[in-house]
Amino acid sequence: MKTRYATGLGAGLLLLLNGCSTNPVSGKREVSLVSEGQEVALGKEADPQIVAQYGLYENAELQRFVQERGKQMAAVSHRPNLPYEFKVVDSPVLNAFAIPGGYVYLTRGIMAHFNNEAQFAGVLGHEIGHVTARHSAQQQTKATLAQVGLLGAMIASPRFGQYAEQAQQGLGLLFLKFGRDDEREADQLGVEYSTKIGYDAHQMAGFFQTLQREQAKSGGEALPDFLSTHPNPGDRFVTVNQLATEWMQKAGLSNPKVNRESYLRLIDGIVYGDDPKQGFVENSVFYHPELRFQFPVPQGWQVQNTPQQVQMAPQGGKALLLFTLVPGQTLEAAAQQLVQQYQLQVAESKNTTVNGLPALAVVADQVPQQQQGQAAPQQQQAQPSARTLLYLIRYTDKNYLMLGASSPQDFNTYYPLFSSAAQGFRQLSDPDKINRQPERVRVKTLQLRSTLQQALRTLQVPEKRHEEMAILNGMELNEQLNAGSQIKVVGY
Incomplete structure (x- = not known):
């Protein structure tokens, strides 16, 4: 030694x-x-x-x-x-x-x-x-x-x-x-x-x-x-x-x-x-104008949206919903790749439809790698560290994945939310959502001497956004500004 x-x-x-x-x-x-x-x-x-x-x-x-x-x-x-x-x-x-x-x-x-x-x-x-x-x-x-x-x-x-x-x-x-x-x-x-x-x-x-x-x-x-x-x-x-x-x-x-x-x-x-073109949440629904789809977000869950995936989680982080694109010629091929990637053990699988779209629903467990590789005694089963619900949905020649995951103990609690989010996936056709434009910074020149707050009111900025605009400008609302000064506001 x-x-x-x-x-x-x-x-x-x-x-x-x-x-x-x-x-x-x-x-x-x-x-x-x-x-x-x-x-x-x-x-x-x-x-x-x-x-x-x-x-x-x-x-x-x-x-x-x-x-x-x-x-x-x-x-x-x-x-x-x-x-x-x-x-x-x-x-x-x-x-x-x-x-x-x-x-x-x-x-x-x-x-x-x-x-x-x-x-x-x-x-x-x-x-x-x-x-x-x-x-x-x-x-x-x-x-x-x-x-x-x-x-x-x-x-x-x-x-x-x-x-x-x-x-x-x-x-x-x-x-x-x-x-x-x-x-x-x-x-x-x-x-x-x-x-x-x-x-x-x-x-x-x-x-x-x-x-x-x-x-x-x-x-x-x-x-x-x-x-x-x-x-x-x-x-x-x-x-x-x-x-x-x-x-x-x-x-x-x-x-x-x-x-x-x-x-x-x-x-x-x-x-x-x-x-908005990258996707946005409104009234607990996620909309993606460019890819033309929508799905519900569980009430009160936090959402993080990136070009690669959408992540949703409740306060406390006891569950996770992940939405993304996955490769594969068929839903079955995509599912098989996911099972290997995440080292999942499939408990059940069924073909289904989601609002008229072909879909595959899979319940699977993730077992820690060290347990998978160990020669455990016959009576001792490897315990899963997480249980997942995978919904693979075929839409516009692409495979979309809605993956819900939690501990095995909490899975039955979160299963209805996972399932509801996946089954709520549908085509987006609302012109208001499809044509939604982003807010942009607009630079304005003041005509009169005033405080920042007075200037914001003159520019018809909603009162509830005044502090937000003050931070954006690095100013205080009561700060005096001369005529000709430039400030940032937000508009379309």
């Missing part, structure tokens, strides 16, 4: 010795098991998947602007030689993120909430900072070293191997997102990089207040994605303002760029919120 443990420890030390490198930002030596070439390869492989998941926002001018500013900022960064790519993805959430190798993404939702180029530049620099400081590579290294430690423990104590899978899952969660130290460093780099290309980084601090207000609007129940693992927005506001002042002095920047009017012109007309 001691010999085997020493061997595992030796392998870990070998990884440490061979994996030292210098961090491009800090200049310090650090353990890194991911080379720059591997970072680039990871990004190149992941980029098509991200584009498929979200879709690119169809606005050539906006995409060109982001790419040009991104390249300009990357050139003054600590890693100017990476093959950077900058893209606006078609999502309404307030988010920006980066992956290894120089791939940076901003959602149209966050682009709509910036009120000048300097705010945009600060967040862009923050995401470039994650790349230049190799935060993703460090995460991967930590995860790998943890796996080495896990392997060593398994070698030292064979009993520990019984819990290996659970331990690995825990490690995956541990290193899933950037830590707060990484976020603070990215904030510092965002200030540095945006200042170096002439922008006022104080504006970046101001945008944190917009994010904080967006959080408060939701009752504190859900953070905007960009805030989900970040330091407290109030603390960041103070720190980033201090850093911005310091970097302006270092750079000798006396007249930093804000560029409010040019930015507002750029985003005038950007889609705001959900785009």
